[in-house]
Amino acid sequence: MDRYNFKKTESKWQRKWHEKELFKSELNLSKPKYYVLEMFPYPSGRIHMGHVRNYTMGDVVARFMKASGYNILHPMGWDAFGMPAENAAMENNVHPGDWTYENIKDMRNQLKPLGLSIDWTREIATCDPSYYGHQQSMFIDMLNKGLAYRKNATVNWDPVDKTVLANEQVENGLGWRSGAVVERKELTQWFFKISNYSKDLLNSLDNMPNWPEKVRLMQKNWIGKSTGLEIDFKLKNHPKGYDKLKVYTTRHDTLFGMSFAAISVDHPLTNILSKEDVNLAQFVDKSKKTATNEEAIEKAEKIGYKTNILVMNPFDEKKLFPLFVANFVLMDYGTGAIFGCPAHDQRDLDFAIKYNLDIIPVVCPSDTNVEDFKIENEAFIGPGKLINSDFINGLSIQDAKKVISQKLNGMGVGIEKTNYRLRDWGISRQRYWGCPIPVIHCNKCGIVAEKKENLPIELPKDVTFDLPGNPLNRHKEWLNTKCPNCGEDSKRETDTMDTFVDSSWYFTRFTSPKSQNPTEKEAVDYWMNVDQYIGGVEHAILHLLYSRFFCRAMFETGHVPKKVVEPFSSLFTQGMVCHETYKDDTGKWLTPNEVKEVKKVHKKRSLFSIETGKSIKVGPSVKMSKSKKNVIDPEDIIEQFGADTARWFMMSDSPPERDVEWTNSGVEAAWKHLQKVWRISYMIYKEGNNSEQDKFKITLTDNNFDNDLLRSVHNAIKNVTYCLNSFSFNKAIAYLYELTNSISNSKASSGAKKYAIKILASLMQPITPHLSQEIWSLYESSSFLYEEKWPDFIEEFLSNNEIIYPIQINGKKRSEITISKNMSNIELEKKVLELDSVKKFLKGLSPKKIIIVTGKIINVVI
């Protein structure tokens, strides 16, 4: 018998599928559609195991839904703009475009041997002018609708390289190349008005049952709706024309616990004051030497600068509080100013202790005496009754808020406001390798959109990366242009778009990838929405939220129908692929290929370096990454074991939403199992004569071996179908193991086994398409299993007439009983009490209670 030759078989079927254009999607209004999409990859040049896992999952879904009768769209593209290409350009003196397209070619070649059912005719790359030109056109539409605008924002500024840094390029507050202390710098930048949709983006989350709860929760918190009060505080010693300070608070009930106020270092008042106050200016400079990300700001020591300005309590203008400029007050949230109530806010408390400010408790927990209630190092944020608070004493927090709000409102200094944490989306990047923002700066007309007939504004090819900063700023020919409005000399915008813009609409472009417009009505109406979107949980907030916003903008500018405002009907977030880490005696990381394991002795593993022969320390299993060298190259695995083995292993064992650990033994087990499936398939094929399969009737007979096999087969169909529908690929595989073992141990007739093995091949097809097709073709030489219908299970074959009940005594399993299905509960109780194993515990007494959960369990309470 032939050993299963995966190399020959896999390439044979891939070739045939390609020749038949099996995976090409056609719009067909008479058929229900199903759009499967995995998050498209960044073309780094090498696929990794995370890709294998992601794309196999999508492929399993696509093939399963195809068999279930849907018209499938399953495309692939490249998220091709971004920083790595520019870094490569700087390091290796290659053009980012050449580098990117070379990588795309390599990755496509690595992806294809996986045998994915992808329609490659729809492939797109976001760095292609035929893609980003449409993005520019939609930007202009958004500009005209007021959804794109300019305002000042802070960036990470490297004062040595004189360039803007991404957050990931800031390491411990220092620029990654120069090592200089990074500063915050203000630039005028382009923004999308996502804040227009805060409410809608939040509320719609409640109508998305097929998104993971945790993703929706994270987005809710990110959008961060709060209801509070905007209070105008009167100031004393204020600069001219600045007699009021607007503060937003959600805790106006604690107003009488106030002991200071603070404004952001970026607050307009700070700017005014620091012109007169050298020390304040220094403080501001010092505070701005932090990266722009929230984590750095939050973790930095909370410091403040006391100004001469005093803030008045609106109810008692004799009560005056110092105004600080503080580094932890964010200009982007609320009004950029707070009032501090140290007793009931941890940050305020830390600040008050540091600057020796009053700490007045104003909310007392109801189970504590006012005299005993003390605030020490921990602020009290729980519920309680108001104390030390004049006319609101004794009220609940809720009621106190109401009273304060009404009073201040009546005085004309307070207004209730709903606030969102969500900020407008800053899309400007001072970089070359991104989609150019299609506007022109004219001295006469100001900001003017490029004419649509001039799109795409292509990136100039002849650029160099030998100087810091954006090469577009140095490219005179590209930079200088005529104003589309008045024809005068003017300059192009040199900012390019955030790559999240590229990935915010690619899924709509797949529906008509070659259209002369961003989308094509008929195609986008038919194919959208994405029925199943699959990708990493690290995209839970930004990518997914931006896409939801962008689709709303596309709807308002007429590019998609209304339903597309929520483009992803179901979302699945998959876990990462992990591997052990290895370090040698010098602390250097080693790749799994550089390590050899000698046979275990008494469960102790010993590993040594192939190169030096010295022993190796095994570290924890973490996400595969180049830096820790714990990577397995999918190409090697496919070469050694074939795509089906890689696919099978990736889907087995770990549930898809969790991390999976790559182990050699796991892959080998997968490989052995697929060999076994082939072996028994081939043996069964050779058994008896092949017209015997026609003689086998799918019905219960007096052949009990056949009946048992039939039961196994139909249970497997039921379970595998259920598992594939619910993304439980690991469980589906467990059931496939079970069915394989049943067939292999069965003494059924050869006709029954032939029937069983064909079902097995069908059920395995989504996961191991090549092997399954090869088995299928033993019997059905001319048909593609991909196009065959999914098998249905037949209820009457699922079980026999007996049922086994476990019996508990006081909730502990002590015995079991086998009875016929239709026995009454009264009869059952009697039988149970007659059992020796039950009598033993009863000791002649009668039980207090017998609980029978039909079909599940019996509990005897003594």
Next chain:
RNA sequence: GCCUGCUUGGUGGAAUUUGGUAGACACAAGGGACUUAAAAUCCCUCGACUUAACAGUCGUUCCGGUUCGAGUCCGGAAGCGGGCACCA
């Protein structure tokens, strides 16, 4: 720091729906069959402790609660991971 999730044998995990037999299915390990031998394959054992055996006690990160019954529900703690707006 803030938001969010996860934790079950030596290992990955299973226990669907509304709380109902903890350890399915695999891996590793140990033993055996076949073989001159090896590879491959097949069979058996496999949470811990007690016991000659029957059987029993404990056991789902930890502490506490609800229940006839808790891996599952509630309250608290610890450990590990993801995100934090310019990585993609």
